[in-house]
Amino acid sequence: MAIGMAADIALIVDYDGVICDIAFSNSDLEGRKFDQWIGRPWVDTVTKESRDKVTDLLSEAADGTASRWRQVNHPSPTGIDMPVRYIALRMNDERILVLGRDLSAMADLQQRLIDAQNTMEREYAKLRHAETRYRLLFQVASEAVVIVHVASRKIVEVNPAAARLLDQDAKTLGGRALKDVIAPESHEEMNALLVSVAATGRAAETSVKVDGKDVALDMGASIFRQGNDAHFLLRLGRPDSLASAESGDPVRSSMLRAISEIPDGFVVTDLDQRIMAANSAFLDLAQLATEEQAIGEPLSRWLGRSVDVNVISANLRKQGSLRQFATVINGEFGAREPIELSAVSVSGADDACLGFAMRPVRRRIDVIGGDPAALPRDASQLTALVGRVTLKDLVRETTDVIERLCIETALKLTGDNRASAAEMLGMSRQSLYSKLRRYGFSDLDSPED
DSSP: OTTGGGSSEEEEEETTSBEEEEEESOGGGGGGTGGGGTTSBGGGGSOGGGHHHHHHHHHHHHTTOOOOOEEEEEOOTTSSOEEEEEEEEEOTTSEEEEEEEEOHHHHHHHHHHHHHHHHHHHHHHHHHHHHHHHHHHHHHOSSEEEEEETTTOBEEEEOHHHHHHHTSOHHHHTTOBGGGTBOGGGHHHHHHHHHHHHHHOOOEEEEEEBTTSOOEEEEEEEEEEETTEEEEEEEEEOOOHHHHHHHTOHHHHHHHHHHHHOSSEEEEEOTTOBEEEEOHHHHHHTTOSSGGGTTTSBGGGTBSOHHHHHHHHHHHHHHSEEEEEEEEEEOTTSOEEEEEEEEEEEOOSSOOEEEEEEEEOGGGSTTTTSOGGGOOOSHHHHHTTBTTBOHHHHHHHHHHHHHHHHHHHHHHHTTTOHHHHHHHHTSOHHHHHHHHHHTTOSOTTSOOO
């Protein structure tokens, strides 16, 4: 017993390498059937790559040479090798004492570190690929785009389309103040636009003139953050025929402007559900930079699952409209946003189309993965999540919440005595420790009562 308390695991081995006795000081090791090693050669209890280390330990101890610590791996019924650090000592009765320290906890931490590093590398690769796509889109986009630093009002970057529209070299525009590019008589309109966008965060537009040229441009502005700095994204374009056509109907013009700036996504498609127009809120949901990326593409590229598209199409054909249909938007870079969809079919001889309104609902359905107290209490609340959460995720997450609640209750009833709690729950202490680590319970290493 005294020898067993000196290390996590202690072995008595004869000079032939056969295990004569074994003792544990770590109760977690008792359930791994290591007592079946007695009478077996020690070398047969380790993995293939560890056999030479065992041979060296026994040889050094038999010769009376001071051995050094060596890590040896034992195969485990769980399929995960158990690492143990051993040292061998010669005893007076021609037997060898082997003391070992269980390195499972350290191996678990190392594996978590490796998993974290792999996750960071994957996320970094995603960011790098996203930046590459952004750069490519920024360079080839037909819309003129200028990025301006909010605080200094200096131009950070312009794409080739903006350089052509301003009739200047893109390299010389970088670092210049925006006011140097815009005619002085348009500075008031420009400043009012930028102040409004910075204060409200909502996109807006105005009309400005280019400095030194009798050229009028429409300037649209929105704001975004990059690190600790905020930037304006300015879209420049010549006034087109659409503005003059709308000027004769101010009510219709105001309605179109309201739809384009409404915080809910709005899309107009043809009868084949190919996008004809989309507002900025939809572009944000779909992770698109410009409307041109969406024009002509099927809405199903971003909207829901294939079964959702079929249900939506069937209801529009049968009833002409659809209200509060639960689905998701799949972003261009992998994000998934739960939404409520309303749709309408607009008939007409030459201008028949479909309209889709999309409202994000993530904050209202944050039950899965949230506070365990928010667990659905009856079947009606569970069925309300159908379509918003897959059945597999719903069952798994609901099971996790129930399991965590049961463990918390058992710990409270037993005064945080984990041995009693494991017995109350009908599970082994090792399984309970695994659950405690999984659910992030604190004080895992505190002694039990």
